[in-house]
Amino acid sequence: MDLLHILPFAAMLIGIALLPILVPHLWEHPLAPAVLSAVCAVPAILDATLSGGLGEIGEGLEEYVSFIALISALYITAGGIHISGNPRGTPQINTTFLAIGAVAASLIGTTGASMLLIRPVLDANRERKLKTHIVVFFILIVSNTGGLLTPLGDPPLYLGYLNGVPFFFTLRLFPAWLIAQALLLTMFFVWDRRMYARELAEDLQLDVVDQTALKMDGVVNVGLALAIVAIAAAGTPAPWRELLFAIVIATSLVVTPARVREANTFHYGPLREVALLFLGIFITMVPALDALRHHAPDLPVGTTTGLFFLSGALSSVLDNAPTYLIFANLAAERAGVGGDLGLLAAQAPTLLAAVSIGSVFMGANTYIGNGPNLLVKAVAESAGDAKVPMPNFLAYAGCAIAILSPVYLAVWWLIL
Numbered sequence: 001m002d003l004l005h006i007l008p009f010a011a012m013l014i015g016i017a018l019l020p021i022l023v024p025h026l027w028e029h030p031l032a033p034a035v036l037s038a039v040c041a042v043p044a045i046l047d048a049t050l051s052g053g054l055g056e057i058g059e060g061l062e063e064y065v066s067f068i069a070l071i072s073a074l075y076i077t078a079g080g081i082h083i084s085g086n087p088r089g090t091p092q093i094n095t096t097f098l099a100i101g102a103v104a105a106s107l108i109g110t111t112g113a114s115m116l117l118i119r120p121v122l123d124a125n126r127e128r129k130l131k132t133h134i135v136v137f138f139i140l141i142v143s144n145t146g147g148l149l150t151p152l153g154d155p156p157l158y159l160g161y162l163n164g165v166p167f168f169f170t171l172r173l174f175p176a177w178l179i180a181q182a183l184l185l186t187m188f189f190v191w192d193r194r195m196y197a198r199e200l201a202e203d204l205q206l207d208v209v210d211q212t213a214l215k216m217d218g219v220v221n222v223g224l225a226l227a228i229v230a231i232a233a234a235g236t237p238a239p240w241r242e243l244l245f246a247i248v249i250a251t252s253l254v255v256t257p258a259r260v261r262e263a264n265t266f267h268y269g270p271l272r273e274v275a276l277l278f279l280g281i282f283i284t285m286v287p288a289l290d291a292l293r294h295h296a297p298d299l300p301v302g303t304t305t306g307l308f309f310l311s312g313a314l315s316s317v318l319d320n321a322p323t324y325l326i327f328a329n330l331a332a333e334r335a336g337v338g339g340d341l342g343l344l345a346a347q348a349p350t351l352l353a354a355v356s357i358g359s360v361f362m363g364a365n366t367y368i369g370n371g372p373n374l375l376v377k378a379v380a381e382s383a384g385d386a387k388v389p390m391p392n393f394l395a396y397a398g399c400a401i402a403i404l405s406p407v408y409l410a411v412w413w414l415i416l
Helices: 003-022 032-051 054-079 091-124 132-141 155-162 167-197 201-209 220-233 240-255 258-263 269-298 304-315 320-334 341-347 349-362 371-381 393-414
Strands: 082-086 212-217
Touching: 003 032, 003 269, 003 393, 032 054, 032 269, 054 091, 054 220, 054 240, 054 269, 054 320, 054 371, 082 091, 082 258, 091 132, 091 167, 091 220, 091 371, 132 167, 132 371, 132 393, 155 167, 155 320, 155 349, 167 349, 167 393, 212 258, 220 240, 269 320, 269 371, 304 320, 304 349, 304 393, 320 341, 320 349, 341 349, 349 393
Parallel strands: none
Antiparallel strands: 082 212
């Protein structure tokens, strides 16, 4: 495989990683993600045209449309639900928020749970100064590892369900989910207690004074979010699925009072940034995935260890949904069941479990491993007086991997 074919994807990753560090003011311009995506995608499209791979680019764009349609529907409906009030940003309350998010992620998806809860978490910690770690753990728990228990929880699992994996297969992953949440919530509580103890007394007193009870506005959007879950769970085919998502979006925009979205400081900036960056990623990763298909049979994909770490590592830098599907199919081939993922789930469930856990958990390693990661980052950085300074791409990756490594080792040792 000519390495020149994967240069656009490498450039896309390097751009996302380094541009916010090297030229932060330019990167803050609304058109910056579009320019990066265009600069990287155009060579990939030209290369595909010359090599006869334009059809694969088209398939990648179809997957992109489905991906963005679901992300948009969940983002907009969740943005129409305003959980008001200002509970105290104590370690106990923050840990409770994250625990609720870990459960909600498997019920309404990591995107829906993230968009529903990130603003209340930011509001609860408005008065605190030391709070970047709260959003980092939020991404690790609510935006990723919490979504392991149902196919609706995370895009890779949903893709597996659409390709024949039984709906309830993911329930057998509960021990891995429980280990991850127990370790992460414990680490977060200890970390947050230390940070809380370092806050200024006047900030903590202001947190007490500003405390108010929680209440919910825009309840109609809860029903619309459930409609999104139902559409996805029913396996509605494209393009009807995307059309139904569009109807849900339109309904949410019509029936939600403007004051609710204003209270959420709702705007389309985070969604636009994610849509533009992932457009470039979905186009440029086509040759990267093609290289993976060619070389993966030479990799140790016949063992749970190999599948867990390889699918996870690549899910950190490629979108975890197509990465999951490639390794699941490779596992099915090695298990002697062809490409039938349903048979793989029945006859070699530990292999499929390894791919599922690796793809979902390690999608948290970088901002681009899973769609909600960038959304949460963008919301946190643009939340008005509740905004949180987030680490750059490399700093986040280093922090996430350091925190999650004990989780990976525990799951590998105890479950796989």
